[in-house]
Amino acid sequence: MKVTPNIIRYEFIGTEAKVAKSIHSGYVGIAGKVIDETRNTFILEHEGKRKTIVKDTAIFHFKFPDGTIVEIDGKLLVGRPEDRLKKRVRRLW
Numbered sequence: 001m002k003v004t005p006n007i008i009r010y011e012f013i014g015t016e017a018k019v020a021k022s023i024h025s026g027y028v029g030i031a032g033k034v035i036d037e038t039r040n041t042f043i044l045e046h047e048g049k050r051k052t053i054v055k056d057t058a059i060f061h062f063k064f065p066d067g068t069i070v071e072i073d074g075k076l077l078v079g080r081p082e083d084r085l086k087k088r089v090r091r092l093w
Contacts, residue, residue, distance in 0.1 A: 008072065008076050009084055011081065012034050012077075013081075014033065015065075016032070016033055017032065017033075017042065017044055017061065017063075018031035018063075019060060020058075020059045020061045021058065022057050022058040027053055027057070031046060032045045033045050035050070038080075039078070040054060040055055041053060042055060042060075056074055056078055059072070059073050059074060
């Protein structure tokens with residue numbers, strides 16, 4: 001998978017995610033499959049339980065089906081999934 005700024009337009013439900021860093025220390029290390037997404041949260045299945053993670057306070061590592069692991073700041077992902085498709089991304093490099 002080619003990693004570009006358009007990665008935030010990707011559908012995250014069904015991908016493996018891990019919370020790499022967070023303001024909330026209880027979130028760090030939670031990993032699992034993304035089973036649902038709302039405007040401000042991801043719901044991960046972690047050890048058979050549902051964990052709700054606030055997007056704005058965390059940095060995520062996503063593992064895509066081809067094995068690519070990408071680190072994305074949750075602040076870029078805030079918003080409804082269908083509205084992220086319309087969002088313009090300014091290149092930082």
